[in-house]
Amino acid sequence: MAVKTDAIGREWPATTYEVGLEKVREFANAVGADNQAHHDRATAKGAGYRDVVAPPMFTVVYSAPAMAPAILDPDVGINLAAMLHGGQEFEWNEPVCVGDAITTQARCTEIYEKDGKGFYVFETVSTNQDGDQVVKGTWTNIVRGV
């Protein structure tokens, strides 16, 4: 059985996520990001940020609503039960702070088969309310037994 490649190049509707203070603190606590700039407004502003700054990996929180429909799209055809997260890359630009509205667009860049596994590669681009790019993400999912 071969992988379907029709979805290469497909884009899904952009989603917008509003960054809240307690969500940033909750995420920072879960990943052990103890720099006070992730918790305390005065510290963050003293360090030159507009407001409490999100840890870099907070990207997964505001990107998830854009990625979910891509992963679940029947035209992509991922068998979720056999899916592994194979690799991940983020390239960060402008920091994300509390109060930002981050818009993320997901696109399928590659689908291919190798050694009996299906490789599904997605790219997300996230921009803030000023139109500045905050991150580009490359998400590689591997499906066993395609």
Next chain:
Amino acid sequence: MADLKQGDAVPEMKTTPDKYLPHRYAGASGDFNPIHIDKEFATAVGLPSNILHGLWMMSQVARANNAVAGGDPKALKRLSVQFRGMGFPEQEITVTGTVVEADGDRIVIDTVAEQGGNQVIRNSEAELDLS
């Protein structure tokens, strides 16, 4: 740390996720896949136990690299990882890194996360801007 040069090791970071860490990370990230938070489900689908979220493990690699820049979150410009093993709660994870490129303020670090002798993240490359 601006005097880092190619071949230098960066400070090692150790962390032990507690039993309920995957639940807290699920809530924080929104990823409630039961393989991470339900031991019965995980074993029923053939895993040894519930497993750590790969992106949580990546966040520990990010944290170790941020620490090289004195904890400054905006110093981390790029991070790529490959997930090559399962991580488990209640076992220590050690993150180590080696400088592979040093060009002024731009530093590239190769990072490995290991748990119980198993490399759970490898071929990881972090780019820092120490300016």
